[in-house]
Amino acid sequence: MTDFYEYYKTWRDFSFVEYFRSVSESRVAAILQKERLSEIDFLALLSPAAEGLLEDMAQRSRDLTIRNFGRSVLLFTPMYLSNYCTNRCVYCGFNVDNSIMRHHLSFPEVEREAEEIAKSGLKHILLLTGEDKRRASIEYLCHCVRIVEKYFTAIGIEIYPLETEGYRTLVENGVDSLTLFQETYNETLYKKLHPGGPKRNYRYRLAAPERGCAAGMRAVNVGGLLGLDDWRRESFFTGLHADWLQSRWPEVTVGFSLPRMRPHAGTFQPDFPISDRHLVQVMTALRLFMPRAGITISTREGAQFRDNILPLGVTTMSAGASTAVGGHSREEADSTSQFDISDERNVQEMAEALKGFGYQPVYKDWHPIGGILS
Amino acid sequence: MDKSNSNDLLTIGGIGLESRLFTGTGKYPSDAMIPEVIERSGSQVITVALRRVDFAAGTENIMDFIPQSVQLLPNTSGARTAEEAVRIAHLAQAAGCGNWIKIEVISDNRYLLPDGYETVRATEILANEGFVVLPYINADLMVARSLVDSGAAAVMPLGAPIGSNRGLRTEEMIRILIEEIKLPIIVDAGIGKPSEACAAMEMGAAACLVNTAIAGAGVPAIMAEAFGHAVRAGRAAFLSGPGASRKTAAASSPLTGFLEGGTQ
Structure with missing residues (x-):
């Protein structure tokens, strides 16, 4: 098999509804005793039958996470450089057709923004x-x-998909990780949701994480935008995608982000909203399927929910976030944010909250070994 | 220390160590726990991942919690090749972390298994530069022999995958290393319980490195103390040598009893 799409096709027409109907709670209980889960085991954990064993899943997820990552959470923040966009993604605030304030940071503005964010201690x-x-x-x-x-x-970086050479150029210049969401793994729906712009090309985007791995990214995060399609199916393909990448690029740290749709400029509202309970099911199922994968929960989620799910598998959190271009340092409010954040705690407040729950906030977990001494 | 073991020092890089328990700094809920863990375990060597150290931090830094009296063992966590491990070792030395280095070259993120070939290459380069090199490896005799030739100061085979707490799964392979390799064998990774550390020491391991089992314990300081006792107990048992064991009970009326006295 040459790319993930070929593998995706072997599952694309799988009868998910029929399979979910066949899964019993006792089958899920048996899976929870296993050390290593197969793909079909993982799918069973996303079934309605698994909901009755959510506490058991949460307990195992917590134990695996502590064993692999300890009681610590890596903190980061996003920095928006530009909200100009040529795409027509119907769910996104940056859609070219949306009448929003656009801005593109000049280099002095990038410096000021970086300087401002760095005051928080984030690395x-x-x-x-x-x-x-x-x-x-x-x-x-x-x-x-x-x-x-x-x-x-x-x-x-979390930017538009590039060719391998483009990613390699960025790696050589100091980028070490790539985050790229497929948004939806449903190819038919994808075309409807992306009616115009280069992002219309489903396969080009789907293969971008593999190009990032091939280019030497140290870490690659994948995910679907939860709310666009049935979350059970979407989460399954997210896990499948990550597992496929990890098998082919064992040296890359593969992780998930679990973005859930938030209110934004424009009229689109998600057809498949996912509840807190189901988001916990997704997160714990992913942890049990890939015990060493990083799991990122962003400030899209509210403070109370983030606090509650902290022990259930989370390894990385954004903090002190702004989704507006230059949102940390520019006084003029002349750019619209991509979506509204829910957890508005600054880095210090987030760190204190983590400590309060017995978790260590980690500010630094990597340094550019290639750049410093080579 | 037990009087009978008072001269039983583990010597690495010219330094004599009374404690044979090495500890780590990762996975703690708070770095502030580290001093008590060191004190209660008696550990004299602590490993720290350079990737986690922020030497430029104006505020709290993991290095602030490591007592000066403890031998620092920086590790190359995050290195995927020998070249990256070498760069991290240079960075550690330039940052004032001394010349001890634990080589970790891991290019498999699913199981975190070490790359023997790259580890040998990094060891050779760094040992030639004067580093005291402690490489982390699979329990593999051929790799261990290459490390001896490359100038390693000790060999650190895994008992089970990192963070697994699954115990001495490679026991038979480690036993072979202890028999064949004339360097200290320090069991690193996988040890989940004090009894497993004790077993490794009884077998003749020179030391054990324990992190996850302490950092992830309910009360890390108490578990650290338990590991300290276990490692000392195992070492004392090794020095003593066990009594002979047999699979059957010894008969109180043995068939050959007639040979004892009263016979002609």
Whole structure:
């Protein structure tokens, strides 16, 4: 098999409804005794039958997470560089057709934003842009990386998909991780939700994480935007995707993000909203399927919910986030955010909350060994 | 220390260590727990992942919690190749962490198993540069022999995958290393309970490195103390040598009893 799409096709037409109907609670209980879960075991944990054993799943998920990661959570924050976009994603605030305030950070503005964020003590940063290759070009991004690396030791990107060579250029310039959501693994729905712009190409986006791995990214995060389609199916393909990547690039740290749709500019509302209970089921099932994968929960989720799910598998959290371009340092409110955040605690408040729950806030878990001494 | 063992020092890199329990710094709910863990375990060597150390931090730093009296053992966690491990070792030395280095070269994120080939390469380079190199490996005799030739100061085979707490799954392979390799064999990774550390020491391991089982325990300081006792007990048992054991009971009226006295 040459790419994940070929593997995806072997499951695409699987009769999920029929399978879920066949799964019993006793079958789930037996799976919870296993050391290593198969793909079909993982799918059983996403079934309605597994809901009755959610507490058992949560207990196992917590134990596995503590054993593999300890009682610690890595903190980072996103830094929006540009919200210009050429795509027409119907669910996104940056949609080219939305009449929003747009902004693209100049290099001095990038410096000021980085300086402001760094005051919080964070060492991990995630750079984001909309898909406008003219403004947010690879050259522009490389320049931004050279600026922010003075303030941060780990630099991730969440941008439009690139060719392997593009990712390699960014890696050589100091980027170490890639976050890229497929949004929905449902190919038919994907086309409806992305009616215009380069993002319309489902397969090109689906293969982007593999290109990132091939280019030397140290960590790659995948995920679906929960709410766009049936969460059981979407979460299954997210797990399948991550597992496939991990098997082929064992040296890469593969992780998940679990973004749940939030209110945003525009009229689209999710057809398949996912409840707190079901989000816990997704997170614990993923942890049991891939015990060593990182799991990121962003400030899309509210403070109380984030506090409650902390022990259930979370390894990484954003904090002190702003989803507006230059949201940390620009006084003029002339850019609209991508979505509204729920947990508005700053980094210090988040760190104190973690300590209160007996968890260590981790600010630094990587440094650029290639860049410092080579 | 027990009087009968008072000269039983583990010597690595010219330093004599009374404690044969090495500890770690990862996975604690708070770095502030580390001093008590060291004190109650008696550990004299502590490993720290350079990737976690922020030397530029204006505030709290993991290094602030490591007592000066303890031998620092920086590790190369995050290295995927020999070259990356070498760079991290250089970074550690430049940052004032001394010349001891624990080589971890891991290019498998699912099981965190070490890459023997890259580990040998990194060991050779760093030993030639004067580092005291303690490489983490699979319990593999051929790799261990290559490490001896490469100038390693000790060999650190895993008992089970890192963080698994599954005990001495590689016991027979470690036994072979103890028999064949004339360097200290320090069992690293997998030890989940004090009894397992004790068993490793009884078998003749020179020391044990324990992190997850202490950091993830209900009360890390108490578990650290338990490991300290276990390692000392196991070492004392090894030095003593066990009594002979047999699978059957010894008959009180043995068939050969007539040979004892009263016979001609």
